[in-house]
Amino acid sequence: MTKITIFAVGLIGGSLAMCFKGKPGIKVVGHSNNPSSVEKYLKREVVDEATTSMEEAVRDADYIFLCVPVGNLEEYLLKLSKLPLKPGCIITDVGSTKASIARCAAQLQLKDAYFIGGHPMAGKEKSGVEAATSRLFENAFYVLTPESRTPQEVYDRLAELLKWTKAHIVKVDPARHDEIVGAISHLPHIIAVALVNQIAGYNESNSLYKDLAAGGFRDITRIASSDPIIWRDILLDNKSVLLQLLKDWNAEIASFIRLLEKGDGPGIEQEFLRANQFRNGLPERRKGVIHSFYDVYVDVPDHPGVIGQITTLLGSHRINLSNIQIIESREDVPGVLRLSFSEESHMDKALELLKKDYAVHV
Ligand SMILES: NC(=O)c1ccc[n+]([C@@H]2O[C@H](COP(=O)([O-])OP(=O)(O)OC[C@H]3O[C@@H](n4cnc5c(N)ncnc54)[C@H](O)[C@@H]3O)[C@@H](O)[C@H]2O)c1
């Protein structure tokens, strides 16, 4: 029996637990310091066993996943280094930064255990085990940061286990990881939060800001709803990279200010063209882009009852809809409905059904 121990069964820990639980020869054990969390893990059946005892959690474990906030990773690794672990045990983490935990692990004596840093490049703005799903990592990249002294056999063993996530494993140097992920994940979270707070300030004197906020604002700010503690830790841990990225961001914004001041139309067009080219060249949805929902857009004529018809049709085929949003609805133009599904298979079924009567796109 392969024993997998997961410390902190939240969004990421819970999603990993769901990938492994029930697979042949695997037992998943969850750990939390909080007895009510232990009860919750068991009640939701995301783990086979759960405990508040660290000793019990790691006894005979073959793999240990640290899924705590970045600011607590070192403390957990230090505690593990003082506990008896099964020889050959692989400890890994899922933290969104990799350099500091790699430095910490390199200095520790783990006896017969091994540490390999990890970071699944998939997530959501929601947190907690309630938001966990076994399909979170499907087609996403999963970064591993082995040390040069990590035996190949150990790396292969972890990579093999992670096949249950259906993610693409990729090896990256920890410092290089933090530079790149700082740019494509941490900086966008800062920008989203700053933008929302800027608009929230205007909204205090006129609530029309909130009322009129439509697709554009929602699309660029979804991640502003992410967990404050998780993100506090990530940003502080990647501070030096982010300070440089924010300087570069200021330069980008300053160049837009200059274009507007000069009334430079071609210059603005050029900026959009350049961005369009890069954005449109990103990998397709099914090939590594991370989605917390699968969205389908439906052009619908603006007449009463149409939303009811669509939801009834989906319901009668047992298709679960996670969210529904009217993006635009005016008398003279057709409305656009955004239907969100948490299961890709449900989205595919909905597309099949809806395209008979409506113009649909993803
Ligand atoms: N959210 C994402 O999109 C995402 C994606 C990839 C990796 N990560 C990383 O995964 C890790 C977990 O994030 P998450 O999104 O699952 O968050 P989460 O809030 O869903 O889960 C965090 C878990 O840690 C527990 N926890 C909080 N403080 C703790 C402490 N001091 N000691 C022990 N446990 C504690 C919480 O009870 C919860 O179970 C973080 O290191 C984060 O950087 C997050």
Ligand SMILES: O=C(O)C(=O)C[C@]1(C(=O)O)C=C[C@@H](O)C=C1
């Ligand atoms: O999709 C989201 O909500 C995410 O924030 C996921 C996201 C990202 O920025 O892409 C966030 C943090 C992780 O460490 C990895 C992925």
